[in-house]
Structures are given as structure tokens and as C-alpha cells.
Amino acid sequence: MRAGIILPGGTATEQLELAAVAEDHGWDGVFVWEATYGIDAWGLLSAMAVRTSRVMLGTLLTPLPWRRPWKVASQVATLDQLSGGRAIVTVGLGALTDDLPSTGGEPTDLRERADLLDDGIDLMRALWEERDGYQGSIYDVRFSRRDQLEVTRPVQERVPIWVVALWPRMKSMRRALRCDGVVSQFEGDEHQGSPDQVRAMRAWLAENGARADIDVVAQGETPFGDPEAASREVAPWAEAGCTWWLETNWEMPHHTAERMGQVRARLLAGPPVPAG
Numbered sequence: 001m002r003a004g005i006i007l008p009g010g011t012a013t014e015q016l017e018l019a020a021v022a023e024d025h026g027w028d029g030v031f032v033w034e035a036t037y038g039i040d041a042w043g044l045l046s047a048m049a050v051r052t053s054r055v056m057l058g059t060l061l062t063p064l065p066w067r068r069p070w071k072v073a074s075q076v077a078t079l080d081q082l083s084g085g086r087a088i089v090t091v092g093l094g095a096l097t098d099d100l101p102s103t104g105g106e107p108t109d110l111r112e113r114a115d116l117l118d119d120g121i122d123l124m125r126a127l128w129e130e131r132d133g134y135q136g137s138i139y140d141v142r143f144s145r146r147d148q149l150e151v152t153r154p155v156q157e158r159v160p161i162w163v164v165a166l167w168p169r170m171k172s173m174r175r176a177l178r179c180d181g182v183v184s185q186f187e188g189d190e191h192q193g194s195p196d197q198v199r200a201m202r203a204w205l206a207e208n209g210a211r212a213d214i215d216v217v218a219q220g221e222t223p224f225g226d227p228e229a230a231s232r233e234v235a236p237w238a239e240a241g242c243t244w245w246l247e248t249n250w251e252m253p254h255h256t257a258e259r260m261g262q263v264r265a266r267l268l269a270g271p272p273v274p275a276g
Contacts, residue, residue: 001238003271004029005247006060006219007263009254012039012047018260019048021267022055028271029056029088031246034063036097042075049083056086060183060246061164063094065113066106069120069139073127077154085155089124090183092164093117118175121161128154162217167193167201177208181215181244192220195240202241218242221249222272224265230272238274245272 005022007015007030019030030048034041045057057079062072072089080087093113107113119136126134126141130149133142143149162181166172169187176182184201186193198216205214218237222230234245247266253259 001234001243001245001274002028002056003234003245003247003273004031004056005263005267006031006033008249008259009038010260010263011255012044014260015039015044016047016051018263018267019055019057020051021264023052025267026270027055027267029058029244029246031058031060031088031090033061034059042079045079045087046082049079049086053084054086056088057083058088058160058162059090060162061090061092064091064120065116066094067120069123070127070141072120073124074152076124076159077128077152080154080156080159083155087154087156088160088162088181090162090164090181091117091121092183114171114175117163121163121175121178124161127152128159160215162215167197168204173201173204174208176205176214177210179214180211181217183217183219195236198237198240198242215243216241217244217246219246219248222247224269227269227273228275231275234272235274247272 005027007018010018015032022030032039032041032044041059041062045059048057064072076087076089093110096108107116115137119138122136123134123139123141127143127149130153131143134140158180160180162183163176163179164183164185165176166185166187182205184193184198186197198218202216220233222233224230237245
């Protein structure tokens with residue numbers, strides 16, 4: 001099981017430095033989130049790409065229904081080129097938070113956002129695979145500039161698309177069948193779930209044609225002053241079939257000097273490693 005961290009916030013300069021710390025101390029991935037207004041995720045990740053050489057870099061998450069999928073596909077491809085093939089994009093429906101602008105232009109209906117998410121995933125894949133066009137339930141696009149498709153080609157043969165999916169909601173899970181990873185949430189218990197629920201989800205994915213190498217992502221917070229305790233924390237998730245552990249703490253506020261110090265200390269302690 002690989003280990004990454006979701007940076008909770010800070011200035012662009014602070015987060016760039018933390019990405020370098022993560023790489024130097026054995027972490028496998030660094031992820032940032034897309035705010036309604038805040039540090040631009042893709043500009044930041046591109047800077048991280050040229051500052052690091054090994055860690056995977058991505059978003060968690062990109063609210064694709066509120067983005068132009070061709071623009072996101074361009075940003076991901078740019079990051080993949082700059083990083084030498086280390087980009088991951090995590091997509092989801094987007095959360096209806098208080099800071100979402102009331103412009104009348106952003107879809108808030110759940111079904112509409114779900115349709116936009118499904119079509120957006122397929123459109124991005126079509127662009128990266130240099131198809132002549134894409135026609136879905138919402139988007140109908142013809143790609144006439146073959147040279148533009150070629151110059152924007154990602155380094156990775158298949159850029160990983162991770163998707164937030166809620167188990168056992170079948171529409172949500174069927175979306176995961178088309179993707180390369182699932183950031184698992186679970187009904188009840190504040191979506192935290194259990195290793196047994198991961199096993200059940202893993203079995204369903206296998207029975208329904210998911211990619212054999214699909215990533216299953218667990219999230220949580222482990223103690224950084226006690227490596228053995230951190231190991232015990234993540235071991236059940238690894239045994240259940242999770243392929244990534246993402247260290248995260250969403251407690252507010254995100255941007256204080258104290259919080260940045262906590263993140264740095266956690267990175268310096270190194271990633272949690274499952275026992276055995």
C-alpha cells in the first residue's frame with residue numbers, strides 16, 4: 001500500500017516546500033484540493049512537478065461538473081508532461097458549500113451534476129486517447145486539430161482518473177467501473193466505513209468488471225510520534241485491499257502557522273507502513 005498526503009492549505013510557497021519534504025521523506029504522493037477561490041491547484045501541482053522527481057501529484061478533488069472537462073484534461077496533460085508521467089486527477093460531484101457563488105450558472109441538482117461528471121470523465125479520456133471526437137449525453141465535440149491532440153499527449157499511457165464513490169450506492173459504484181481508482185466513502189458513520197466494507201466493495205468491483213489494477217483509496221490520520229501505532233492503524237486497510245492510504249486532517253482552520261507546522265512534522269516522520 002502506497003502512502004500520500006492531502007495538503008490542507010497554506011500559501012503556494014508553503015505547499016511547494018511541503019511537496020519537496022514529502023518526497024525527501026519517503027511519501028508516495030502529494031495531493032491538493034480545488035477551492036472555490038484559493039491557491040490554483042494546477043498551477044501549484046505544475047510547480048511541484050519541476051521541484052520533485054518521484055512522488056505522484058494530483059487533486060483530491062476536482063469538482064468536474066463545475067469545470068470545463070476539456071480545460072481540466074489540458075491541465076492534467078500539462079502536469080503529466082512536466083512531471084514525466086506522475087499525474088493523477090480525482091473527480092467528484094462537488095460539495096454544495098456556503099462559499100459557492102450564487103451566480104445562477106453552476107448546476108446544483110444532484111442528477112444534473114452526476115450526468116456532467118459521467119460525461120466529463122469520458123470526454124477527458126477521449127482527448128487523451130486522441131480520438132477524432134466524443135459524443136455523449138451532454139457534450140458533443142469534434143477534435144479537428146490533430147496536431148494539438150498530439151502535442152498535448154500525456155506521458156502516461158493511461159492517466160489515472162480516481163473518482164469519489166459511495167458504497168453501496170450502485171449508480172455511484174458503476175461510475176467507478178470506468179475509472180482507475182475509487183476514493184471510497186460509505187453510507188453512515190460519517191462516510192468513514194470499515195475494512196469489512198472495503199472487502200465487500202472490492203468483491204463487487206471484481207465481479208462487475210472493474211480494472212484488475214484499480215486503486216482503492218483510504219483516508220485518515222495516523223500518529224506521527226509512534227511509528228508502530230501508525231502501522232497498526234493502516235494495516236487493516238491494507239489487508240482489506242486498499243492500495244493507497246492518504247493522510248488527511250480537515251479540521252479548521254487550514255492555513256495557520258500551527259497547522260503548517262503539524263503537516264511538516266507529519267511529513268518529516270515518514271509515511272505509515274503496514275506491519276509485515
